[in-house]
Amino acid sequence: MVAVPRWDVRDLIDIGINLTHRSFDRDRDAVIARATMAGVATLIITGTSVDDSQRAAAFAGERRATCFATAGVHPHHAKDCDARTIDTLRTLAADSNVVAIGECGLDFNRDFSPRDVQEKWFEAQLELAAEVALPVFLHERDAVARMLAILGKHRPKLAGGVVHCFTGTAADIERYLALDLHFGITGWICDERRGASLVEAARSIPLDRLMIETDAPFLLPRTLAHGVAKERRNEPAFLPEVVKALARATRRDELEIATETTRTARRFFGLPGAQTVDAM
Numbered sequence: 001m002v003a004v005p006r007w008d009v010r011d012l013i014d015i016g017i018n019l020t021h022r023s024f025d026r027d028r029d030a031v032i033a034r035a036t037m038a039g040v041a042t043l044i045i046t047g048t049s050v051d052d053s054q055r056a057a058a059f060a061g062e063r064r065a066t067c068f069a070t071a072g073v074h075p076h077h078a079k080d081c082d083a084r085t086i087d088t089l090r091t092l093a094a095d096s097n098v099v100a101i102g103e104c105g106l107d108f109n110r111d112f113s114p115r116d117v118q119e120k121w122f123e124a125q126l127e128l129a130a131e132v133a134l135p136v137f138l139h140e141r142d143a144v145a146r147m148l149a150i151l152g153k154h155r156p157k158l159a160g161g162v163v164h165c166f167t168g169t170a171a172d173i174e175r176y177l178a179l180d181l182h183f184g185i186t187g188w189i190c191d192e193r194r195g196a197s198l199v200e201a202a203r204s205i206p207l208d209r210l211m212i213e214t215d216a217p218f219l220l221p222r223t224l225a226h227g228v229a230k231e232r233r234n235e236p237a238f239l240p241e242v243v244k245a246l247a248r249a250t251r252r253d254e255l256e257i258a259t260e261t262t263r264t265a266r267r268f269f270g271l272p273g274a275q276t277v278d279a280m
């Protein structure tokens with residue numbers, strides 16, 4: 001069962017959920033129903049390849065007002081890009097359920113694609129985002145210097161950008177803020193060992209630059225009671241754990257974190273119904 005948080009915000013937005021992942025194949029609709037029950041009313045499904053982005057957009061189209069999608073190619077898959085990639089993403093971007101280009105960026109940790117290939121397709125997606133006037137959903141791992149250099153070049157033309165699953169330092173935050181970017185915080189912050197430096201750093205993120213995500217099925221919050229998540233799979237119903245951890249880290253009220261992250265996400269992604277959250 002999913003615990004309903006004591007603050008009653010019914011429209012949290014999970015800005016990064018890998019809902020096309022095969023681990024959700026058998027119970028995708030039940031996952032959405034549990035999210036709704038937990039107050040997570042809106043899911044933005046992450047597109048990580050051309051095929052995956054097409055699936056995410058089609059799925060979002062069947063669940064309007066609940067699901068939206070991003071369209072992009074993760075740096076791991078940059079080596080699979082070809083002459084048709086950007087055209088296909090451009091077509092997807094015209095779909096009203098597609099609210100960002102990405103995830104795109106640089107991953108010099110795993111290096112699943114050669115670095116020059118990653119940079120080439122990252123820049124191509126930034127150019128597309130500028131052309132279609134959508135924000136970018138950014139992935140960066142062990143590549144912050146190149147990321148900042150490339151973003152610095154393209155930022156004047158970009159509608160906006162969110163560094164998803166941010167796990168960096170206060171100094172990184174300062175540099176990203178200088179480019180007027182946003183931050184997506186995951187359950188990483190719920191890990192008292194691995195997330196300790198993020199707990200410190202998160203205090204320096206302005207509230208109007210902060211959004212929340214599960215990155216499910218990955219990054220199950222460690223704060224969850226043992227046995228809550230069968231098979232250790234993360235899902236959007238667990239997003240309130242991120243709200244709680246952020247409230248502790250920033251010494252703010254949980255209700256304030258919930259309300260403001262939703263407000264910021266609505267504005268950032270241009271989601272419909274941009275009224276304030278229904279707090280009771």
Ligand SMILES: [Zn+2]
Pocket residue numbers: 103138139140164165
């Ligand atoms: Zn990512």
